[in-house]
Amino acid sequence: MRRLLLPILLLLTMVGNAPAAIEISAPGQQEIPLALVAPLPLAEPRPALAGEFARVLRDDLVFSGLFRLIDARAFLADAGRMGLVSIDVDFAEWRLLGAEMLIKGGYRVRGEQLIVEARLFDVRAGRLLDGRRYVGRTGDVRRIAHAFADQVLKTLTGRFGPFSSRIAFIGDQTGHKELYLMDVDGHNPIRITAHRSIVLNPDFSADGRRILFTSYRDGNTNLYQKEIYTGRERRISSRKGLNVGGRFSPVDDRIALTLSKDGNPEIYLLSATGKIVERLTRHWGIDIDPSWSPDGDELVFVSNRRGNPHLFIKAPGGEVRRLTLNGKYNATPAWSPTGDRIAFSRKENGVFDIYTIRPDGSDERRLTFGPGNKEHPRWSPDGRFLVYSSDASGRKEIFLMRSDGTGQWKISPPGGNCNHPAWSPRF
Amino acid sequence: MSRSGADNRRWRRDRERREPRLGAMLGASLALHLVLLLLVGGHLLPRRHQPRPPAYVVDLVNLPVKAPQAGRPDGRAKKTVRKKSAPSAKKLSRPRPKPKPRPQPQPKKVVTRKKAGTKPAVKRTRPQAKAAATRPAAAKAPTRAEQERLERRLEMLRLKRQLAALAASDTRAGENAPLGEEKGRGSEQGVGYRLWLQQAYKEAWALSRYQVGRLDLEAEVEVVYDARGFLRDYSFRRKSGDRLFDDSIARAIRSVDRLEPPPGKTLRETIVFNLKDLMD
Numbered sequence: 001m002r003r004l005l006l007p008i009l010l011l012l013t014m015v016g017n018a019p020a021a022i023e024i025s026a027p028g029q030q031e032i033p034l035a036l037v038a039p040l041p042l043a044e045p046r047p048a049l050a051g052e053f054a055r056v057l058r059d060d061l062v063f064s065g066l067f068r069l070i071d072a073r074a075f076l077a078d079a080g081r082m083g084l085v086s087i088d089v090d091f092a093e094w095r096l097l098g099a100e101m102l103i104k105g106g107y108r109v110r111g112e113q114l115i116v117e118a119r120l121f122d123v124r125a126g127r128l129l130d131g132r133r134y135v136g137r138t139g140d141v142r143r144i145a146h147a148f149a150d151q152v153l154k155t156l157t158g159r160f161g162p163f164s165s166r167i168a169f170i171g172d173q174t175g176h177k178e179l180y181l182m183d184v185d186g187h188n189p190i191r192i193t194a195h196r197s198i199v200l201n202p203d204f205s206a207d208g209r210r211i212l213f214t215s216y217r218d219g220n221t222n223l224y225q226k227e228i229y230t231g232r233e234r235r236i237s238s239r240k241g242l243n244v245g246g247r248f249s250p251v252d253d254r255i256a257l258t259l260s261k262d263g264n265p266e267i268y269l270l271s272a273t274g275k276i277v278e279r280l281t282r283h284w285g286i287d288i289d290p291s292w293s294p295d296g297d298e299l300v301f302v303s304n305r306r307g308n309p310h311l312f313i314k315a316p317g318g319e320v321r322r323l324t325l326n327g328k329y330n331a332t333p334a335w336s337p338t339g340d341r342i343a344f345s346r347k348e349n350g351v352f353d354i355y356t357i358r359p360d361g362s363d364e365r366r367l368t369f370g371p372g373n374k375e376h377p378r379w380s381p382d383g384r385f386l387v388y389s390s391d392a393s394g395r396k397e398i399f400l401m402r403s404d405g406t407g408q409w410k411i412s413p414p415g416g417n418c419n420h421p422a423w424s425p426r427f
Numbered sequence: 428m429s430r431s432g433a434d435n436r437r438w439r440r441d442r443e444r445r446e447p448r449l450g451a452m453l454g455a456s457l458a459l460h461l462v463l464l465l466l467v468g469g470h471l472l473p474r475r476h477q478p479r480p481p482a483y484v485v486d487l488v489n490l491p492v493k494a495p496q497a498g499r500p501d502g503r504a505k506k507t508v509r510k511k512s513a514p515s516a517k518k519l520s521r522p523r524p525k526p527k528p529r530p531q532p533q534p535k536k537v538v539t540r541k542k543a544g545t546k547p548a549v550k551r552t553r554p555q556a557k558a559a560a561t562r563p564a565a566a567k568a569p570t571r572a573e574q575e576r577l578e579r580r581l582e583m584l585r586l587k588r589q590l591a592a593l594a595a596s597d598t599r600a601g602e603n604a605p606l607g608e609e610k611g612r613g614s615e616q617g618v619g620y621r622l623w624l625q626q627a628y629k630e631a632w633a634l635s636r637y638q639v640g641r642l643d644l645e646a647e648v649e650v651v652y653d654a655r656g657f658l659r660d661y662s663f664r665r666k667s668g669d670r671l672f673d674d675s676i677a678r679a680i681r682s683v684d685r686l687e688p689p690p691g692k693t694l695r696e697t698i699v700f701n702l703k704d705l706m707d
Contacts (some may be wrong), residue, residue, distance in 0.1 A: 019646065021697035022625045026704035027675070029633035066635040100678075101634050157638050158671065384637065402637070406543050 013416070015323050019274065031068035032112040032156070034061065035099040035123075037079045039116060042108040043162055048119075049138060050107060053145045054114060057103070059185060060149035060163045064384070064400050066156065082106055084117055084131070094349055099123045103152070114138045119146045120155055142187060144328040149250075150426070162380035166424045167387055168202040168211055169398055173416035179213055179227070180418075184380075184400070186411030193233075201420055205248040208425040212236070212246040212255065223257060236274040241265075245289050250337075251296035256280070258288045267314070269300055280314055287312075291335045291342075293359070300333045300342055300359075313359065323361050333378050338383035341403070343367075345375045353389075355389055367405030379403075381425045387411075389419035461682065470691075476479035491623035493691065494613020618688055624683070628698060632679035634672065636705050644672045645701040650680060656689035676700045 038054035061067050072079075077092045080123045083089040083104045094102050101119045114137060116211045120130040134144040137374060146163035153161035160364050162185050174191070177198045182189040185246040195217040202213045211226050223237040237243040241260035248255055253272035258265045281287040285305030292299055299314045300323060311323040311333050324330045329347035336343065345352045354372040355362045363426040368374040372392025377388055378393055384403055389396050396419040398412035412418040470495045636642065644667040651660040661680045666673050681702075686694070 016600075021699045022621055022628075023699045023701070024625060024629050024632060025701055026629070027632040027634040028629040028681075030705070031635055032633050032638070067636045122678075124682055156671070 009337050012031065017179055019353075020319055022074060029068075029100075029216045032100050033070055034067040034096050034101045034103065035075065035094055036061070036081075036096060036103045037075065039105040040080075040082050042082070042106040042115075042117070044109060044276070046083055046107070046109050046138075049114065052141050055109070056142050056145035056185065057149050060146060060161065062148075063402075063407055064161060065407055066153070066165060067101070070097050070359070084258075085119075086121065086126060086128050087123060089126075091121070091123050097208075101129075101156075105160055112137050113147060113217050114141060114144070116141075116144050120152055130311070142183065146184065157381050160426060161385075162382050162423070162426060163383060165208075165426050167383055167391075167398070167411070168204065168422045168424065169412070169418050170202065170414050170420040171413075171418045173413075175373045179226075182413065184411070186398070186413060189413040192228070192231070202422045204422055204424045205423060207251050207255075208427055210248070211422075213416075214244045214246065223255075227316050237270060241413055245272075247292060249296050250292050250294055256290040256292065267299070282293070283318070290333055291333045293335050294337050294339045297360075300335055302331050302333065305308075305392065311342070311357075322393055323359070324357065325361065325363075326364060330355075334378050336379045336383045337381055340383075343377035343379065343386055345373075345377060354386065354405075365405075367401065368408075374399075378421055378423050380423050387421040387423050388398045389421060403427060442539060465684060467489050473583075491620045491686065491688070491690075492613070492615035492617040493620070495611035495617055495619045496607035496608030497609070497611045498607060498612055498616075500610075514553065519694075620694060621696065624686075624696060624698070626678055627683045628700075631682040631701065632675060634675040634702075636702070637670055638675075639672050641669070641700045642706050644669050645699060646673055646676055648676060648698060649695065649697050649701050650679060652658050652694040653693050655691060656686035658684040659693075672700075 003268045013293070015141035035052060036052045036058055036206045041050070043055050058069060062069060071202060072242050074097055076090075076097070078090040081088065081090075084106065089102070089104065091102075096347065100123055102121040102123050103118065104121065105116065107117070108115045109171075113135065115132045116146045118132050118134070119128060121127065122129050127198050130151060132148060134146055134147060138402070140161050143164070148328075149163045153159065165184060166181050167184060168179060168181050171177075171191070176196045178191050178195065178202070180189050180204055181189050188381050192211075193213070193215070195215045198216040200214045200221075202211055204211055209228055212229060213224055213226070215224050215340070216223050218235075218238065219244050220238060220240070221244050222235055223243040224233060225236050226233045237256065237259070239258065239259055239261040241263070242258055242265055244258050246255050246257040254277060255270040255272070255274075256267060257270060259268050259276075261267070264284060265288055267280040267287045268276055269279050273410040280290075281301070281303070282301065283303065283305050285303050287301055287303045287305075290299045290301040297316045301314065302310055303320075304310075305312070306322065308328045309330055310325075310327075312320050312332050313323050314320050324344070324346075327346040327348060331345050331347075331352075333342050333344040336356075341356045343354060343356045346355050351371070352375045353366060354367050354368045354374045354377045356362060364383065367386070370389075372390050372394065374388050374392075375391045377386045379390045385400055386403060387398060390399050391397070396417035397410055398409050398421050399410050401408045429697060433632055573675060604619075607613075608619055611619070645665075646667040647665040648663055650658065655657045658680070661677075663673065663676075680698075
């Protein structure tokens with residue numbers, strides 16, 4: 001026993017004297033320093049096209065919150081040299097500028113055809129991280145830039161970005177509230193309905209090919225579906241009273257919506273053809289605005305069954321549990337595609353602001369501040385960003401922001417009011 | 428119970444006197460409105476200050492040393508220089524008042540000031556102590572409340588003295604403390620390699636919070652530098668499980684590939700990387 005005691009005591013003293021580990025509790029650089037070089041011509045130069053590509057890519061990457069762009073005026077000789085493979089890049093120059101990542105590339109125009117070669121390099125390791133060749137028309141330069149921005153995010157985070165998706169919204173530029181589609185950065189808005197009435201509450205199907213909306217065209221609030229690529233339109237539900245707030249299930253073709261055919265607004269499930277599959281709520285209170293959980297098992301909705309409008313969750317077993325306890329007016333919930341948070345708008349002191357909350361009712365966070373009503377939040381397909389409408393400027397406009405409320409970016413086209421945004425899945 | 432005519436007149440006169448005049452009313456109203464405006468404007472109520480984002484001190488002045496002395500770990504050498512210059516500025520400003528003290532009354536003033544400065548402290552302590560000691564004898568029967576009050580005062584005085592003694596014995600590094608580490612025992616001026624390494628790795632570590640899905644990630648790495656200060660080896664003792672997080676750490680370690688000046692002996696350190704400061 002004595003033989004063992006001495007080594008044990010020695011060990012204990014050694015452990016006691018061992019220096020503690022050095023702890024580093026946050027990175028010193030919380031944005032990745034990125035050098036973005038506009039693509040260089042592989043044949044006949046078209047500076048306008050190269051500039052447009054670089055601008056769109058830069059806006060997307062900066063909005064992502066991941067990067068800090070290095071001033072292009074500081075670029076050295078390597079920025080003017082084509083570098084599509086690692087050995088052609090002088091990484092020492094970029095290290096000197098403090099860059100961690102580098103985007104370089106080239107482009108070629110043949111008639112109407114545009115070929116863009118884009119590369120992402122790790123400067124410190126001196127290696128190629130990702131490279132893509134995009135072939136399209138000269139008019140597709142913005143789409144190509146968005147696609148490469150998504151690819152950069154995929155490489156550096158493991159998840160694609162949402163910049164190749166589109167945003168539906170309701171605009172009154174024609175004097176009537178019609179349904180529009182635009183790029184994520186607000187470019188190329190196109191009108192896709194001509195109901196000459198009031199269109200509301202758009203929502204995309206999981207495959208992004210169909211869009212649901214409510215219209216007053218026939219004098220009643222009916223639910224319609226439109227196929228985006230063919231333009232074919234179909235009335236899904238035209239029951240007496242309200243047929244509003246239709247939301248496609250993320251896992252199948254079922255549609256959750258509010259019907260008031262029996263007098264009181266309740267939430268129902270419809271099949272793709274509009275047949276009632278199930279009545280989900282049965283209460284004297286008003287139940288509206290359903291939104292699916294990403295697994296399609298639960299629904300969050302608004303109800304005034306406890307007096308004021310609050311959020312409730314309909315669980316698979318059929319029971320309904322209350323989600324929000326604060327505020328007196330909570331509305332327009334949207335469950336994030338990652339499933340961890342629910343965004344909604346809350347009216348306080350006469351003004352709506354955007355909040356998020358965990359599905360278990362914990363960790364409520366306010367995301368927007370300042371004047372104007374911020375309403376109708378919807379998540380990007382990757383769950384990183386939110387789109388919402390705001391009337392802070394006097395007219396309703398559409399904004400994007402990161403899921404923590406930072407980086408607010410106005411994207412709505414000029415003229416008229418724009419609201420009720422909905423973010424499409426990634427095409 | 429009816430009043431006489433004279434009583435009535437007196438009562439009316441008194442009432443008129445008691446009632447505030449129009450001017451006074453207007454003045455009061457104006458004052459009230461002013462106070463309300465100041466309250467609404469936030470001039471009277473304390474404003475909430477949003478906490479500033481954390482500022483990271485990057486030590487670009489100090490070189491790492493093997494045996495740091497006790498002192499300040501941060502290189503605030505400039506502040507001490509300023510402090511040295513500050514008294515000179517005071518000296519420059521003093522000559523103006525100095526001519527005044529030259530006439531005789533000045534020294535007296537100084538004396539009186541000193542008295543004024545010292546006396547209250549003495550007065551506060553002694554008379555109370557005396558009172559506490561003498562009163563019971565002088566007064567016939569000091570009430571319990573008085574006794575308790577005196578005891579409380581004495582207790583407060585005792586506590587104040589204890590606090591003053593504690594403050595005097597505070598050994599924490601102050602502004603003028605020499606450059607070194609708070610717990611340093613050596614003789615060299617500057618920070619130890621561990622503190623220097625911590626700053627160097629922090630500076631070199633680039634990771635966006637938007638890059639990782641969770642903020643509760645942690646990884647532990649062992650790094651080895653040779654006597655000449657070159658990075659010889661590094662290995663993950665514990666990975667976080669997030670590839671991007673671990674890659675960013677590897678990049679940071681590779682970028683701190685040389686210690687300057689060389690440590691002179693093999694340096695083996697364990698470094699824990701986490702995102703605690705980014706958590707809400």
